[in-house]
Amino acid sequence: MKTEVCIVGGGLVGLSAAIAFARQGREVILLEASDLKPEVPAELDARSIALSYSTIQIFRALELWPELQQNVAPITNIHVSSAGHFGVTRLKAEDCQLDAMGYVIEYHLLIQLLLNVAENEKNIQIITPARVETVEQADDAVKLQYLSANETSTxxxxxxxxxxxxNSSVREKLGISIETRDYQQTAVIANIKINQPSSDFAFERFTNNGPLALLPLPEQRYSMVWTNTPARAEALAQLSDEKFIQQVYRQFGYRLGLLDSVGTRVRFDLKLTRANQLAAGRAVLIGNAANTLHPVAGQGFNLALRDIGVLFDLLSGVNLQTDVVQSQLDVYQLQRVEDQHQAVNYGDRLVQLFSNNLPVLNHLRAGALAVLDLCPMMKKEVSWQGMGYGPGCSSLMRGVR
Ligand SMILES: Cc1cc2nc3c(=O)[nH]c(=O)nc-3n(C[C@H](O)[C@H](O)[C@H](O)COP(=O)(O)OP(=O)(O)OC[C@H]3O[C@@H](n4cnc5c(N)ncnc54)[C@H](O)[C@@H]3O)c2cc1C
Known part of the structure; x- marks a missing residue:
């Protein structure tokens, strides 16, 4: 007996894919190596995820939005500026006739919600802890062996x-190679508590050391991602809370009012990992297994959901017993190249251009921001791209299925 769809990995992406396929009427088995009990972090230590407008549309189409909505902070304005220069660009949701350009949610709330939905979905069987050990391709199926409760099952x-x-081991077992790029930059990630209610503004500030992004979270909190050279990131992480807050004031000013306290600072080395193939036979890679982007651009999960949207369309109505699966996965690879390429390029530009302290680049940056602010059409284009509407649009991204 063959399972219709098997998903390996129960992170944000695997769970979202499981729900999408189940809502398409497929029988899904999800294998996850851990026991899938997301930890609840301290209030100021929560990691957060910015959800783009395209992701929200996909969640709407999958009927996940009503519950998620209660836990998010909206982003209605994005304020982009350069420290020490006066050029500023303001992107506004109302210019795109939207209530919000995106929303921010704490990672543990999002994964718990997806898990609750998946566990209550009759078409989804979740097996944990179950670690996939071997993978074998045949024309009519993929054979997996996994270890669960000290027993190997097929x-x-x-x-x-x-x-x-x-670090997908299944990708490796499928013989799919990867490319990696080390940006020689480190992101310092922390939450900040402010002394007034958080606004619905997100900020991107280009400092001499690298971009500093601040995203609103519910309850007087902001989530910060600050890119620096590895040495400076280490120094920032070692500072006392008071001295760290002083550094934030120096680079960012007092736009958020007074900063009350800061949570644990976590460092991430900025690296890009891309699989050289997205599919092989009857197997398809999604999420971090396909592309691990660095956190600065806040795009990894959003890109993965767009991938799921396209897969959903291409496999809609397809009898998975037939060879149409393999040909649709070939189409999938072709269709996703451009969007994935753009997402990677966007992150590259952010790190390379905005982490460079050459005076001429500083002026160009400030000038470009000022010019962009004066061009409503260009701003709209930039806004829609940032919200996930670049090349390729699936039915889920239009909010329908
Ligand atoms: C600091 C930070 C901030 C970010 N901010 C944003 C943001 O604002 N917006 C955004 O869109 N993205 C953001 N991202 C990216 C986003 O977090 C990732 O794209 C997303 O979490 C990837 O999820 P995943 O399910 O692909 O992988 P993972 O979360 O790594 O899940 C993989 C799962 O597979 C399981 N597994 C591994 N091996 C096996 C095996 N052999 N058998 C069975 N199971 C296995 C693991 O236990 C794990 O649960 C951010 C990332 C970071 C690090």
Missing amino acids: LNTLLLVVADGA
């Missing part, structure tokens, strides 16, 4: 969705 699936993260 499963044959018509479609294998590989969502086992950046």
Whole structure:
């Protein structure tokens, strides 16, 4: 007996894919190596995820939005500026006739919600802890062996969705190679408590050391991602809370009012990992297993959901027992090249251009921001791209299924 869809990995992406396929009427088995009990962090230590407008539309189409909505902070304005220069660009949701350009949610709330939905979905069977150990491709199925409760079990699936993260072992077992790029930059991530209610403004500030992004969170909190050279990031992480807050004032000023306290500072080395193929036979890679982007651009999950949207359309109505699966996965690879390429390029430009302290670049940056602010059409274009509407649009991204 063959399983219709098997998903390996129960992170944000694997769970989202499981729900999408189940809502398409597919029988899904999800194998996850951990026990899937998301930890609840301290209030100021929560990691957060910015959800773009396209992601919200996909969640709407999958009927996940009503519950999520209660836990998010909206972004209605994005304020982009350069420290020490006066050029500023303001992107506004109302210019795109939207209530918000995106929303921010704490990671543990999002994964818990997706898990609750998946556990209550009759078409989804979640097996944990279950670690996939071997993968074998045949024309009519993919054969997996996984270890669960000290026992090895075998499963044959018509479609294998590989969502086992950046160090994907299943990707390796499928013989798919990767490319990596080390940006020689480190992001310092922390939450900040402010002394007034958080606004619905997100900020991107280009400082001499690298971009500093601040995203609103509910309850007087902001989530900060600050890119620096590795040495400076280490120094920032070692500072006392008071001295760290002083550094934020120096680079960012007092736009958020007074900063009350800061949570644990976590460092991430900025690296890009890309699989050289998105599919092989009846297997397809999604999420970090396909592309691990660095956190500065806040795009990894949003890109993965757009991938899921396109897969959803291409496999809609397809009998997975037929060879149409393989040809649709070939189409999928072709269709996703451009959007994925743009997402990677966007992150590259952010890191390379905005982490460079050459005076001429500083002036160009400030000038470009000032010019952009005066061009409503260009601003709209930039806004829609940032919200996920670049090349390729699936039915889920239009909010329907
Ligand atoms: C600091 C930071 C901030 C970010 N901010 C944003 C943001 O604002 N917006 C955004 O869109 N993205 C953001 N991202 C990216 C986003 O977090 C990732 O794109 C997303 O979490 C990737 O999820 P995933 O499910 O692909 O991988 P993972 O979360 O790594 O999940 C993989 C799962 O597979 C399981 N697994 C591994 N091997 C096996 C195996 N052999 N068998 C079974 N299971 C296995 C693992 O246990 C794990 O649960 C950010 C990332 C970071 C680091």
